[in-house]
Amino acid sequence: MKDFNLQNAFKAEKxxxxxxxxxxxxxxKKNALLMLSAIVNISITLIQYSSMLIFIFSNLSDIIKISEVLLYFMTATSFICKLVNIILQNENLLKIEEMLQNSLFTKVSIEEEYILKHYIQNGRLSTNIFKVLTALAASFYVVFPLIDGDSNVKKFSLLSWYPFDQNNYYYEVFLFQAISIIIVAWFESFIEILFIIMMVLSRAQFEILKHRLTRIVKHTKENEEGEDDELVQKRLRRCIIHYNYVLRFVLHIYLLPTHYL
Known part of the structure; x- marks a missing residue:
């Protein structure tokens, strides 16, 4: 048996x-800096979100503009909801990390290590594709105003309301909106990937459990009748404990509201 660090599967996102x-x-000691980072990111997101919300109510008669705003507005709404939930579920996330360090999960054989790597690699492939597509979508959102239509007309990535003339501060507003788009796209995708990987790990644990159940009784050429009942019962008991532990792990993932948004 060897140790397998399951937390490495989502180390980058974490x-x-x-x-x-x-x-x-x-x-x-770095918590103060991390809190400052959170305040900056959340503030930028909420300011842009509020400006779009005001724009919607200011242009209720223009269905075309509202439709254009809602295209991004719903994504921002989803991100804010997920962000609130992940902050509220901090203790649960730490509990999940603690469970991933349990020997029931980390002590694996060579065959079980292969199962884990197989599931993690497949999961990472899907999430990497998701990252690329998200980055492309965000990039197009940012650069589209620069390549669309008349170059003499100042266009912005997002239709928003500001308490000043946007054209007088074109580059500042454009940069602010670009940062806002990047924050929403980047961090929302990482939150999604975090829970995708956790679900992949839970699926892999069920596969490992199935692998162990098929090997409760080991037959050899020297011992065709198999092993004694006490040893078999010990392995079966461990499988039952493992099964219950996986269910608890899945429950903690299930309790994360972000999983459904």
């Missing part, structure tokens, strides 16, 4: 969300 200030951190 670190990004930690430095964004959204994921529970154990960095001690």
């Amino acid at each position: 670190m990004v969300l930690i430095f964004a200030g959204f994921y529970p951190s154990r960095y001690g």
Whole structure:
């Protein structure tokens, strides 16, 4: 049996969300900086969100403009809901991390290690494709005003209301909106990927459990009758404990509201 660090499966997403200030951190003195990072990211998102909300109510008679705003507005709404939920579920996330360090999950044979790597690699492939598509979508959102239509007309990535003339501060507003789009796209995708990987890990644990159940009784050429009942019962008991532990792990993922948004 060898140790397998399951937390490495979502290490990148975890670190990004930690430095964004959204994921529970154990960095001690750096918590103030992480909190500042969270305040900056949330403030930018909420300011842009509020400006779009005001724009919608100011242009209720223009269905075309409202439709254009809602295209991004719903994505921003989803991100804000997920962000609130992940902050509220910080303790649950730490509990999930603690469960992933249990020997029932980490102590694996060579065959079980292969099962874990297989599921994680397949999961990472899907999430990497998701990252690329998200990055492309965000990039097009940012650069579209620069390549669309008349170059003499100042266009913005998002239709929004500001208490000043946007054209007088074109580059500042354009940069602010670009940062807002990147924050929403980048961090929302990482939150999604975090829970996708957790579900992949739970699926892999059920596969490992199935693997162990098929090997409760080991037959050899020297011992065709198999092993004694006490040893078999010990393995079966461990499988039952493992099964209950996986169910608890899945329940903690299920309790994360972000999983459904």
